[in-house]
Amino acid sequence: MPVSTRSRIFNREEENGGSTTTIITEQTENSKMAHTLRNPHHGLKEKLKSLTLLYEQQKSASIGTKNINFKPQDQKLPPVPALDRNGSMKIEDIDSRKHKFLPIPPQNRPDSAKKEETETITAQIPPVTTERSPVMKENSIPNATVTKTYVLPQPLNPTSDDAKENKVAANGDRIVGFTCPRKAPVSSTVARKLSLGSQMETRRDRKLSLGQEMDPLFQKQSSSSSRNSRILVFVRLRPMMKKEREAGCRSCIRVVNRSDVYLTEFASDSNDYLRLNRLRGRHFSFDAAFHETASQLDVYSTTTADLVEAVLQGRNGSVFCYGATGAGKTYTMLGTVESPGVMVLAIKDLFSKIRQRSYDGNHVVQLSYLEVYNETVRDLLSPGRPLVLREDKQGIVAAGLSQYKAYSTDEVMALLLQGNKNRTTEPTRANETSSRSHAILQVTIEYRTRDAAMNIINRVGKLSLIDLAGSERALATDQRTLRSVEGANINRSLLALSSCINALVEGKKHIPYRNSKLTQLLKDSLGGACNTVMIANISPNNHTFGETQNTLHWADRAKEIRNKAYETNEELVQVSESDADQAKLLLEVQKQNRDLRVQLARQQQKLLSLQAQSLAANANASPTPPFVRSILTPPSTNKQRPRTPLRTTPEPAKKKGSEETIRELQLVVRTLEGEMERVKKDHALQLKKKDDKIRELTAKLSKGVRPRDEGLKNIVTRSSLRSKEPNTGEVKTSSHRFLSPAPAAKKRSFWDITTANSPSLTTVNGRKTRSHVNAEPTTGLPSMLLQPGFARQRLSPYRQ
């Protein structure tokens, strides 16, 4: 029997001494399973049906089973099998003839008043690992022993709200109804990949909030489904608010595992005569389900990271959040400063990826941000008159929408911030900062590169990040006129969205996109050649059960929408021979430029070490050579040459500019080399002079001529010479350059070095500030630590 990702029932009831016992229909020979679970949400009919089916299969399986060592003592109550670290339970050597009747452990036993109880084991993909019977997977009857692994629902944290809710459900109202979900396709339990490399897969899986390891089947499905263009649907549960907790709200939703959520309806105690205090529940399965503790990064990396990668390869991608008001859509899309949401993380990721690839082409990022408010489209980046939607070759576009070029994450953030200020938000009873409009941020990435034949390849990918306004009930929000009109419009457009989803799912020819502005704008995302991700946001509050159920229902429907097979928006511009030559030349020039920059850096390094040596030797003798000083002095900010605005430079001008830059660079390199040579010569000359002087003095001494200073020792040493040398321009021996220029001075510290050239710092409140280092006799040496930076700064205008 195939093991479903859905819950399976493995129980029977038997009155055994007045107490309810659970029958585990599959039992092992070596390890006997006895674990009762409380998940009583299957209908009796379905339970019996699946039980009968299971029994039949096991029976026929057992006929062919050999090597069964069935011992009578096995009929005793087997021990509760140990769960593995994933909460999985192994059932080995299944033999259908040996069903066990196990007592429910006291901690799991429901209220004794209950007559009915169901036990559910959630099986995980791949739940079956066939050891001796690989055909088991194909739903055929095994003729040998098999091993099955069942992943049980995670044990609840007793302190969490979930745990409390669970307790209520177990001990409180009886659960008698269960809407059996439609069997989800196997692939729905896994996150579909967007035809990307294994690197992305690894990352995504690492990020999965439940931290379970990815099994091989998962990988296989992921890669095989990468060609599939089904909409990916994720669900995110927001945490219970303090206010809600204080108001005594209960959690009606539970994230069962990494893809499933379970919705429970709590009956109102006294008045619900029809349901007789019964509860209803429903199980939903999505590509991934995020627990309330899931981080923004978890959500981003699982839902959108692949999309960003695909957009860079020239495909279109859309992410939209759907859900009731106050369910956390804006939090997911925008987030806060401390925990930025999908929009911000996507932009950051985009730019970091562009930076990594910048070596092989040019990327141009353009941005637009609009809102649909009360069925009018408005530009959020340059507010003005409402925009009109038009259909052209690219699809539906808002005529006159401003497009901004952005070159860094910061620029995008600034634009985003500006747009959000212009967005319509109002406090409602349900949410203090309720978004009253649907906001769409569109990022277009144009990528231009050349192939081997120098043809221009132009790829354009578009990423749409959509924060929908919340669906709401009239009572949930204010009754003021404007708010209710807004609410009605929001609901109308969401209804139109639902109709489109329905029509798409049913495969209708006519999709009513024109029913609202929102659906017109989402046309591309829903049925077009686009990778689409939908994040359904839900609240745990049981008072919003209806809205949560609605959201989950539509999200479940949306899973079945298939987009058109996506294609890369790529354009190949063939160039003529002369153009190709020019392009080659440009590439060569660029390469040369790079080489020159490397050379320059090397020369600079050499120059600096040389300068350090020469400064040490000439500390007191000669002033810093002017060219060195000019390098070491930071250029004043107002004199600094502005960076070449490459972003706006057209192609031929850019080429011209790069040639000029190369010429300039070559000139700089030549100048530096010349200066270096001169310094070397100077240095050698000075050393020679010093040696001559020493020789001369030694000769004089040997002739009996005393040195000028009588107080000094008669022996002439280099140090004795040094004391007389300052400011005289006298030379020293070559070995002098390695000696400290001022031996008597206190040892120079880090601050001495870094602040030696800094403008004087004053004493603050009598406290010595860093300026005290200037009190020392300075050698006039510039900061060594700052040199590379200054040198770079000075040379930066030449950089491309």
Ligand SMILES: Nc1ncnc2c1ncn2[C@@H]1O[C@H](COP(=O)(O)OP(=O)(O)OP(=O)(O)O)[C@@H](O)[C@H]1O
């Ligand atoms: N995952 C989360 N973690 C922490 N706080 C959250 C989370 N999701 C939502 N919230 C908080 O819940 C509140 C409502 O969220 P948000 O404004 O995002 O809802 P919304 O669905 O956008 O509502 P509306 O449709 O009315 O705009 C906010 O205060 C937000 O900070």
